[in-house]
Amino acid sequence: MKMIYLENVSKVYPNGTEALKNISLNIDNGEFVFIVGPSGAGKSTFLKLLIREEKASFGKIKVSGYDLMKIRRGKIPYLRRKMGIVFQDFRLIAKMNVYDNVAFAMRVIGTPERAIRKRVKEVLELVGLDGKENRKPSEISGGEQQRVSLARALVNKPDMIIADEPTGNIDPELSFDIMKLLVEINQTGTTVIIVTHEHDLVKEFGRRIITIEDGEIKSDEKYPTKYHRTEADKK
16 A cells, blocks of 8 residues: 655745656555655655645645645645654653653644543653653653654554654664664554664665655665564574
C-alpha cells in the first residue's frame, strides 16, 4: 500500500524560486526512509508539501489516502492526525510538564481524560521517560526533550512519523539512541520519514536513502545497515 505518492511534482514560490522540480516517488506503508541533501536543496519544501503546509504548483500528491491537490482546508487537520511530527527544536510548551506536553496532543482532538492517562503512560514508557512525568522541559536534558517530542508525535497512534532533523540539537550518543527508538517504532509498522544531515547515522540505520539536490531527486537507494543485520549475518 502506498503511504505517499508523488508524480511530476513541482513547487514554485511567488518570488519565482523553483524549490522542487518535477519529482516523482512512492513511499510504501511501513517503510523507513531518510531524506538527505545540502541546505537549500528542497528538503524542507518536500516536508511542507507532505503536511500540506504548502501546496504543490504542479503534479499529483497523495498522502495516507488524501489527494493533497484537491483536499479542502477543513480536511487538513484530519490529514495531520495521521502524522506525528518531530521537530529539531522540540517545540515543547515551557510552562507544561512532560505529561501535559504529551497529553496536549490528545486533548486538542477531544480524547477523554481516562484514555489520555493510559496512552500517555504507554508512550512515556516506550521512550524511556516513565518517572519524569512531572518535570518541566527546563528540568530535563536535550535528549530527554527530544524523547518528549517523539512521545507527543506517537501519542495519537499516527500512520507515519515525520522527523525534521530530530538529532540536530543533541549529542552523537543521544542521537544514536533517538534513532534506535525510531527504528523500533518503524518495526511496529509505522512509516518513518527522517530529514537529516547526519550522514554517519544514515549509513548506520538507513534502509532507503533519497537524496535531493537543487530541487531534484539525485538518487534513491537502499543500503544494508549494521543495525538491521540479523545475528546470522553478524557471524
